[in-house]
Amino acid sequence: MIRNVLVAVLLLVGVPSSAVPGLLPGFAQHIAFDEQVRWTRLGSGVRVFVDAPATLTAAERLLVVYATPNGNTLEQTLGCARAKELDGRYDIQHVAAQIRRYRQLDTARDVILAVVQSPQLSWPSFRRDQRGADNIIRELVVGLTKEFAADRVVLACHSGGGSFVLGYVGAVRAIDPSIERIVLLDANYAYSDDRHHGDRLLKWLDGDPKRHLVIVAYDDREITFKGQKIVGPTGGTFRASGRMLDRFRRDLELTEKQHGAFRHTTNQNGQIQFFIHPNPENKILHTALVGEMNGLLHGMTLGTEWEAKWGRLGGPRAYTDWVQPQPFVETEAARPDAPELRLALPNRPAAAPTGSAFRRQLAGLSLREREEAVAREVARGNVPEFLRRLIPIRVTANDEALSRHTAVCYVTCDYLAVGTDEDFFRVPMTANAAAAIADALDCSLLTTKLSDDVFEAADFKLQPRPLTKDRETVATFFKHHRLIEKQLAGKPRGSLVAGIKKDVVLTNRLKERPHKVAIYGWHYPGGQPIQPLYIGHGDRYVDYSHGVRLVANRVLVDGSPREISDVLAHQRLSRLLSNEGPIDMTAVRRAAGWKEPTHRND
Numbered sequence: 289m290i291r292n293v294l295v296a297v298l299l300l301v302g303v304p305s306s307a308v309p310g311l312l313p314g315f316a317q318h319i320a321f322d323e324q325v326r327w328t329r330l331g332s333g334v335r336v337f338v339d340a341p342a343t344l345t346a347a348e349r350l351l352v353v354y355a356t357p358n359g360n361t362l363e364q365t366l367g368c369a370r371a372k373e374l375d376g377r378y379d380i381q382h383v384a385a386q387i388r389r390y391r392q393l394d395t396a397r398d399v400i401l402a403v404v405q406s407p408q409l410s411w412p413s414f415r416r417d418q419r420g421a422d423n424i425i426r427e428l429v430v431g432l433t434k435e436f437a438a439d440r441v442v443l444a445c446h447s448g449g450g451s452f453v454l455g456y457v458g459a460v461r462a463i464d465p466s467i468e469r470i471v472l473l474d475a476n477y478a479y480s481d482d483r484h485h486g487d488r489l490l491k492w493l494d495g496d497p498k499r500h501l502v503i504v505a506y507d508d509r510e511i512t513f514k515g516q517k518i519v520g521p522t523g524g525t526f527r528a529s530g531r532m533l534d535r536f537r538r539d540l541e542l543t544e545k546q547h548g549a550f551r552h553t554t555n556q557n558g559q560i561q562f563f564i565h566p567n568p569e570n571k572i573l574h575t576a577l578v579g580e581m582n583g584l585l586h587g588m589t590l591g592t593e594w595e596a597k598w599g600r601l602g603g604p605r606a607y608t609d610w611v612q613p614q615p616f617v618e619t620e621a622a623r624p625d626a627p628e629l630r631l632a633l634p635n636r637p638a639a640a641p642t643g644s645a646f647r648r649q650l651a652g653l654s655l656r657e658r659e660e661a662v663a664r665e666v667a668r669g670n671v672p673e674f675l676r677r678l679i680p681i682r683v684t685a686n687d688e689a690l691s692r693h694t695a696v697c698y699v700t701c702d703y704l705a706v707g708t709d710e711d712f713f714r715v716p717m718t719a720n721a722a723a724a725i726a727d728a729l730d731c732s733l734l735t736t737k738l739s740d741d742v743f744e745a746a747d748f749k750l751q752p753r754p755l756t757k758d759r760e761t762v763a764t765f766f767k768h769h770r771l772i773e774k775q776l777a778g779k780p781r782g783s784l785v786a787g788i789k790k791d792v793v794l795t796n797r798l799k800e801r802p803h804k805v806a807i808y809g810w811h812y813p814g815g816q817p818i819q820p821l822y823i824g825h826g827d828r829y830v831d832y833s834h835g836v837r838l839v840a841n842r843v844l845v846d847g848s849p850r851e852i853s854d855v856l857a858h859q860r861l862s863r864l865l866s867n868e869g870p871i872d873m874t875a876v877r878r879a880a881g882w883k884e885p886t887h888r889n890d
Contacts, residue, residue, distance in 0.1 A: 311324045312344075321388055321610070332418060339366075339384060341391070349400060350399045351400050355411055355444075355446075357445070362403050364849070365405070366381075367384055367579070375851050383401070385612070386584040386607045386610075397440075407629055408629070425459060441466050442469040444469075444472075447473075448477070449475055453470060454478045454485055457488050462488065463492035468496075473577055473578045474504060474578070476503060476528040490536065493559045500590060504583045504587065505562075505565070506564060506574075548601060550564060550602070561591075582603060582605065631676045632729060633676055634669035641707070662717055666728075681698075687860035695861075702714070703836055704725065713765075714835065716835065717830055719805040719827055722836040732838070732873070733791075736868070739791045739837075742786055746784045748783055750786070760832075787812070790807045791837055792834055793807065797823050806822070807819055827881060857871065
């Protein structure tokens with residue numbers, strides 16, 4: 289029994305290199321598939337996972353750099369067997385399993401896999417918000433190539449990971465000769481003729497006939513979700529593929545034929561390979577192209593002796609024997625405390641109103657007009673810089689079996705505000721508006737327990753400052769904001785602050801009292817909340833004391849990333865985030881009358 293438990297732990301976490309001779313520095317043994325693995329976090333917040341054979345003996349090395357898609361973690365991208373307690377994202381890409389299958393084919397080279405994940409779970413957001421992002425991407429590719437002495441490199445990706453690959457293409461004068469293959473799996477959204485992506489790709493291909501560019505996409509123009517198209521009139525990978533092909537046709541003769549369900553377009557020597565599914569049933573094939581249809585294996589083997597020896601594009605899965613039973617778990621050594629997460633917001637427009645100017649704009653507006661104005665300003669990035677970095681707070685709880693569990697949640701350091709770091713305005717709003725903004729930023733509202741936990745973890749616990757007159761007016765909102773600012777004078781921005789507002793919260797009691805607002809908190813310095821949980825006001829009520837603090841939808845539970853909705857609904861793990869038992873977020877949202885979350889591509 290003890291041996292079985294030990295093996296299970298080793299399969300998940302690995303044995304450190306100091307305990308196993310022959311492993312690369314910083315690597316741990318992954319017993320299940322005779323591998324060695326390493327977790328790294330860069331100063332930019334980028335996470336890097338490297339998986340290599342346990343022994344590196346071949347004369348040549350191939351490095352596969354795979355960029356994660358929008359909304360997916362490293363762990364989900366690598367994949368594992370389906371399980372009830374796991375998010376479905378773990379069973380859609382299976383990058384680790386597909387590379388393991390590829391290793392069985394390419395036995396003359398040691399194949400090393402490096403999966404890279406942006407801190408925002410979105411490479412487009414990383415490139416938009418991070419100064420020098422494309423140079424960081426370029427240096428990461430160059431650094432990994434040098435570190436592992438790779439003779440050849442493959443750049444591969446899915447979804448928003450294409451922004452990583454095309455960020456690299458745009459950051460170099462010429463694509464490095466070591467790169468032998470670029471594989472974009474429904475991931476060429478960011479392709480741009482204006483940024484000379486096509487010119488550089490053609491020049492790279494022209495340098496060696498063994499180089500390949502592989503595009504797998506589908507016709508996404510008419511896809512709808514809840515009655516609305518998921519891509520705009522110029523968006524989607526079908527149109528991006530068309531732009532790429534138009535560019536290549538200016539220099540090359542391309543031919544088209546049928547490949548199973550796909551339209552296959554290629555040039556004379558087969559270096560350029562486009563596989564576009566016509567999607568006659570208008571299904572969302574976005575992730576299916578990668579895992580269900582073997583997209584990565586197909587992209588890795590085209591033009592090689594193994595092209596027809598592993599299975600086929602379109603499915604069925606050709607790598608099931610190489611899927612691990614449980615997810616990878618990041619080692620504590622790679623997790624100094626918690627990764628840096630930021631709200632996925634655009635840069636603040638230079639001409640956007642400051643907080644005091646925005647307060648004047650709100651004067652005289654109806655409640656609906658006021659909240660529409662707040663939503664517009666947040667959507668265009670008119671949010672102070674210090675509010676964008678989410679603060680990790682660590683919570684613990686025992687389940688029914690007295691097993692100890694730990695979670696790391698990421699919360700805004702203060703309440704939602706509009707403006708600059710120097711001139712901003714904390715704007716109270718209804719629960720409906722708060723929930724909509726939280727959804728747009730991939731966040732949720734706090735529970736009462738999390739409100740207590742935030743207060744406990746706060747760097748500064750301020751004395752509440754209640755007001756009694758004109759509680760529902762913008763003038764009182766701003767007056768209270770100024771009272772808070774007086775208490776915070778001289779304290780560093782970005783610190784976790786509590787004791788200044790009541791939290792608009794998520795609670796099961798909203799199912800008992802539909803279309804109400806739930807408020808809780810505004811703790812005194814000693815920890816006692818002014819406001820016990822209260823659901824007496826209608827959902828259109830808001831006063832100066834209400835605040836919106838956000839918590840990221842993804843939390844770390846015992847070191848593994850989980851969706852907050854899954855943790856709240858879990859019979860045992862909900863104790864980490866709730867003091868009222870499991871919470872079904874979907875049921876609560878419906879009772880409260882909040883809109884359903886906006887669909888996001890995986």
